[in-house]
Amino acid sequence: MSPSSSPLHRHFLMLAQALDERLGPAEDYTLWLHAEESDFVRFNHGKVRQPGSVSQRELSLRLIQGKRHASTELSLSGVAAEDLARVDSALARLRERVAQLPEDPLLLWETEGVSSVHLSPEALADGAEMTDAILEEAALDGGVDLVGILASGPIYSGFASSRGQRCWDERRSWLFDWCLYQQGDKAVKSSVGGTGWDRSLLAQRMAEARLALPILSRPARRLEPGRYRAWLTPSALGEVMGLLSWGAFSHRAQEARNTPLLSMLTQGRTMDPRVSLAEDLAGGLQPGFSHDGFARPERVPLIEAGALVGSLVSPRSSLEYSRAHNGASSEESPTSLNMKAGELAAGTELEALGTGLWISNLWYLNYSDRPAGRITGMTRFASCWVESGEVVAPAEVMRFDETVFHLLGEGLVAIGEQQSMMPDAGTYERRATASQRLPGILVDGMRFTL
Amino acid sequence: MPTPFGPISGLRARFLQAAPAVDFCSIRLVEERTEVLSVRNDLVEPVVERVDAGAMITVVDGGGLGYAATSDLSPSGLSAAAARARDWARRTGGSSVMDFSSSIVRAPVGEYRTPVQEAWSQRSLTDKLDLLRAEVAAMAAPGDDRIVERTASLMRVASDSVYLTADGGEVVQELEILAPDAMVIAHAAGVTQRRGTGSRGLTRQGGLEVLGQVGFRGLGGRVREQVLELLAAADCPTGTMDLVLAPDQMMLQIHESIGHPLELDRILGDERNYAGTSFVTLDMFGSYRYGSELLNVTFDPGVQGELAAYGFDDDGSLAQREWLIKDGILLRPLGGASSQARAGMAGVGNSRACSWNRPPIDRMANLNVEAGNLSFAELIGGVERGVYMETNASWSIDDSRNKFQFGCEWARLIEDGKLGAVVRNPNYRGISATFWRNLAGVGDRSTVEVLGTPYCGKGEPNQVIRVGHASPACLFRGIDVFGGHS
Numbered sequence: 001m002s003p004s005s006s007p008l009h010r011h012f013l014m015l016a017q018a019l020d021e022r023l024g025p026a027e028d029y030t031l032w033l034h035a036e037e038s039d040f041v042r043f044n045h046g047k048v049r050q051p052g053s054v055s056q057r058e059l060s061l062r063l064i065q066g067k068r069h070a071s072t073e074l075s076l077s078g079v080a081a082e083d084l085a086r087v088d089s090a091l092a093r094l095r096e097r098v099a100q101l102p103e104d105p106l107l108l109w110e111t112e113g114v115s116s117v118h119l120s121p122e123a124l125a126d127g128a129e130m131t132d133a134i135l136e137e138a139a140l141d142g143g144v145d146l147v148g149i150l151a152s153g154p155i156y157s158g159f160a161s162s163r164g165q166r167c168w169d170e171r172r173s174w175l176f177d178w179c180l181y182q183q184g185d186k187a188v189k190s191s192v193g194g195t196g197w198d199r200s201l202l203a204q205r206m207a208e209a210r211l212a213l214p215i216l217s218r219p220a221r222r223l224e225p226g227r228y229r230a231w232l233t234p235s236a237l238g239e240v241m242g243l244l245s246w247g248a249f250s251h252r253a254q255e256a257r258n259t260p261l262l263s264m265l266t267q268g269r270t271m272d273p274r275v276s277l278a279e280d281l282a283g284g285l286q287p288g289f290s291h292d293g294f295a296r297p298e299r300v301p302l303i304e305a306g307a308l309v310g311s312l313v314s315p316r317s318s319l320e321y322s323r324a325h326n327g328a329s330s331e332e333s334p335t336s337l338n339m340k341a342g343e344l345a346a347g348t349e350l351e352a353l354g355t356g357l358w359i360s361n362l363w364y365l366n367y368s369d370r371p372a373g374r375i376t377g378m379t380r381f382a383s384c385w386v387e388s389g390e391v392v393a394p395a396e397v398m399r400f401d402e403t404v405f406h407l408l409g410e411g412l413v414a415i416g417e418q419q420s421m422m423p424d425a426g427t428y429e430r431r432a433t434a435s436q437r438l439p440g441i442l443v444d445g446m447r448f449t450l
Numbered sequence: 451m452p453t454p455f456g457p458i459s460g461l462r463a464r465f466l467q468a469a470p471a472v473d474f475c476s477i478r479l480v481e482e483r484t485e486v487l488s489v490r491n492d493l494v495e496p497v498v499e500r501v502d503a504g505a506m507i508t509v510v511d512g513g514g515l516g517y518a519a520t521s522d523l524s525p526s527g528l529s530a531a532a533a534r535a536r537d538w539a540r541r542t543g544g545s546s547v548m549d550f551s552s553s554i555v556r557a558p559v560g561e562y563r564t565p566v567q568e569a570w571s572q573r574s575l576t577d578k579l580d581l582l583r584a585e586v587a588a589m590a591a592p593g594d595d596r597i598v599e600r601t602a603s604l605m606r607v608a609s610d611s612v613y614l615t616a617d618g619g620e621v622v623q624e625l626e627i628l629a630p631d632a633m634v635i636a637h638a639a640g641v642t643q644r645r646g647t648g649s650r651g652l653t654r655q656g657g658l659e660v661l662g663q664v665g666f667r668g669l670g671g672r673v674r675e676q677v678l679e680l681l682a683a684a685d686c687p688t689g690t691m692d693l694v695l696a697p698d699q700m701m702l703q704i705h706e707s708i709g710h711p712l713e714l715d716r717i718l719g720d721e722r723n724y725a726g727t728s729f730v731t732l733d734m735f736g737s738y739r740y741g742s743e744l745l746n747v748t749f750d751p752g753v754q755g756e757l758a759a760y761g762f763d764d765d766g767s768l769a770q771r772e773w774l775i776k777d778g779i780l781l782r783p784l785g786g787a788s789s790q791a792r793a794g795m796a797g798v799g800n801s802r803a804c805s806w807n808r809p810p811i812d813r814m815a816n817l818n819v820e821a822g823n824l825s826f827a828e829l830i831g832g833v834e835r836g837v838y839m840e841t842n843a844s845w846s847i848d849d850s851r852n853k854f855q856f857g858c859e860w861a862r863l864i865e866d867g868k869l870g871a872v873v874r875n876p877n878y879r880g881i882s883a884t885f886w887r888n889l890a891g892v893g894d895r896s897t898v899e900v901l902g903t904p905y906c907g908k909g910e911p912n913q914v915i916r917v918g919h920a921s922p923a924c925l926f927r928g929i930d931v932f933g934g935h936s
Binding site for chain 1: 504574719
């Protein structure tokens with residue numbers, strides 16, 4: 001154990017040891033823990049809307065008897081006696097359950113895994129101190145219409161098994177995801193964060209956003225439905241990739257022919273040869289071990305030079321489809337997607353766009369025909385109409401309906417040379433640790449319908 | 451009274467010991483027990499039970515509000531949370547969007563329990579898995595390899611909550627929920643189609659009797675037949691035509707283009723960084739024509755069995771039926787106590803949290819379109835050329851909840867007042883502000899289905915919450931309809 005490990009790490013190891021002692025012959029267990037001590041502060045109109053803190057510890061215990069298994073997820077109190085009692089109760093319940101279940105031919109878990117510890121050394125300021133700084137920045141120059149969420153604090157992940165494997169990952173981080181509104185639905189969207197609190201970075205990002213606001217006060221341009229040349233910023237492309245994460249790279253979805261990349265799979269269709277995508281754990285923010293205890297490879301190529309070359313294979317899919325797994329979760333969605341940068345120099349995007357739509361952000365994407373790779377969604381925030389390389393006016397929100405094969409294939413003009421690292425600001429149930437590292441793309445003839 | 455957290459009297463004593471000396475303090479304890487059983491391609495998927503328990507303490511002091519949530523329910527755990535909540539309230543009192551002392555709900559008292567006819571525990575695990583196996587087996591077409599994936603599942607949730615306020619409030623609620631789900635995927639000749647129940651759209655409050663209410667038994671065979679029909683079907687036609695929506699698509703239509711735009715916190719700007727704003731503004735209530743005279747919409751958490759039935763919201767406000775839209779005119783927003791205080795207008799009891807670790811915000815509950823007077827045959831009979839669509843498959847709408855595009859799993863042509871051929875990849879698009887004015891026919895009670903989904907996302911930090919939508923089938927004139935790309 002590392003001398004700097006936290007009380008929660010020691011608590012987790014204590015529970016694992018207790019389980020080791022309680023196991024019967026021919027019994028195994030795996031243990032997964034997610035915990036966080038989070039400050040969440042919500043802002044609206046440059047003021048505080050809802051400030052609070054959440055302390056949560058979620059333990060997932062799986063009891064394995066040969067090929068039979070069942071799991072229980074429970075909240076931990078952090079108090080040793082109380083949590084031992086909860087684990088005892090869960091174990092007893094699982095023994096009853098497992099006896100009633102059939103053998104699972106798709107059960108696969110790590111039995112020879114390597115233990116690991118990853119500790120983030122940075123100290124983090126208190127959420128209240130960050131809140132004060134945000135309010136001060138928002139109040140400068142008479143104040144701005146700021147809305148957003150600050151999420152900060154440590155996140156812990158742990159894995160243990162009856163085979164002696166012990167993995168621990170502990171990171172402290174903050175992420176302020178926010179907008180400055182100018183009028184109506186026109187706003188500059190941004191986010192700032194890191195592993196150590198950095199007031200100057202916050203000030204810099206807020207200043208940059210303020211500079212971009214005046215253009216949004218111009219009357220919005222209404223565009224007729226049709227095809228337009230468009231620059232998708234890394235954030236906008238991130239929404240496209242977020243939708244593709246929903247089934248495109250899942251091996252199970254590919255086997256079920258329920259993927260938007262169906263024509264790549266069955267007809268050998270390709271994207272533009274400049275498009276390469278990979279699950280890039282080395283450049284992401286996730287622990288290097290999975291819920292099943294498997295070490296996750298640093299890089300899984302998915303699309304190389306426009307061709308579909310890989311998929312995310314969970315342990316269950318590996319047995320079902322006789323493929324080697326690559327530590328993917330049961331959802332088989334990318335968590336650290338990386339798209340290779342291109343050739344369009346930073347700062348020349350407007351000039352390269354010429355006349356068309358600068359799409360700062362997209363929103364609420366979904367499939368309009370999943371097997372055909374056709375998707376729809378809306379422009380949002382500071383998307384603007386551009387003429388001859390100059391921003392003319394903000395654009396009224398527009399709906400696009402287009403295939404990924406046009407966006408990343410026949411319509412692709414250029415890929416930006418600069419990638420943006422974008423941590424997932426999601427906080428459903430718990431703070432997300434996923435991220436994307438993407439460039440922007442320039443597209444010709446993108447179809448807008450409403 | 452016993453609760454999962456012990457007797458109320460003991461809970462109250464522990465809470466009062468932890469509560470600081472402030473203007474207002476409450477504790478909301480939630481224990482939610484979830485079990486998911488699934489069968490996929492005849493194999494039982496990993497069986498998972500979840501017991502999620504914790505408490506949120508909320509403090510209002512000096513006009514500021516703060517919360518702290520913890521899964522440590524010991525006296526020291528609650529005291530630490532209470533102190534943290536107090537510190538947040540005091541630290542931000544001078545910089546808050548409102549004086550939160552103006553929206554305190556004082557000493558609410560009451561209880562609500564889901565009526566259950568057949569408890570989840572009355573059937574063995576084996577029985578329940580056998581039920582799923584039977585439906586999944588019925589999805590198979592022996593000797594026909596076009597069916598590539600078959601799944602059925604049951605999710606059961608028992609959610610118990612206790613809400614206490616330092617000034618004597620005491621609300622106990624026990625919800626029992628069943629979410630049956632089924633889906634089959636078929637593929638042939640480069641075409642993939644799926645047919646099922648949408649995103650757990652059959653979810654209701656109640657016990658195993660819900661299975662009978664929603665027609666779960668036999669579903670496997672029905673979706674197999676329909677997905678094979680879809681494989682062979684022509685694409686949905688493109689053009690402006692009449693559209694009849696089944697209740698399992700009306701659910702989504704109501705949710706996205708009435709429910710979300712009427713949420714008062716969106717109108718007040720809270721959601722602009724994430725879920726979005728609204729095309730509805732405060733001055734519209736009382737006069738704005740939201741839809742045709744046939745449109746009548748209620749907020750009704752009192753509909754027993756509908757998914758978001760409850761007695762009190764998570765701020766302690768009494769939840770009761772209210773008209774939101776009557777004869778097409780917009781009357782009332784979906785806003786809880788704090789939003790009502792900020793907006794200066796009446797709302798509803800809808801300040802809800804998804805669990806103990808998230809604060810209440812304005813949510814839909816049961817949001818229903820009231821029945822009209824046309825039978826299903828009369829709705830179809832009133833269409834010269836159009837499409838009838840069932841079961842949501844795709845949904846997308848702008849951040850003001852105006853420009854939308856929705857897709858369904860299954861559709862049939864309507865020609866000269868009669869249902870015709872099945873067509874695949876049905877989609878339609880429109881604008882909320884005008885779409886509901888095209889409502890030309892509302893089905894009678896015989897067409898109403900009580901539906902709901904556990905998956906409504908919103909809020910920062912993010913929350914996914916359960917909502918109910920009951921609706922008749924409805925007819926819309928002159929809608930932009932189109933098919934797929936394949």
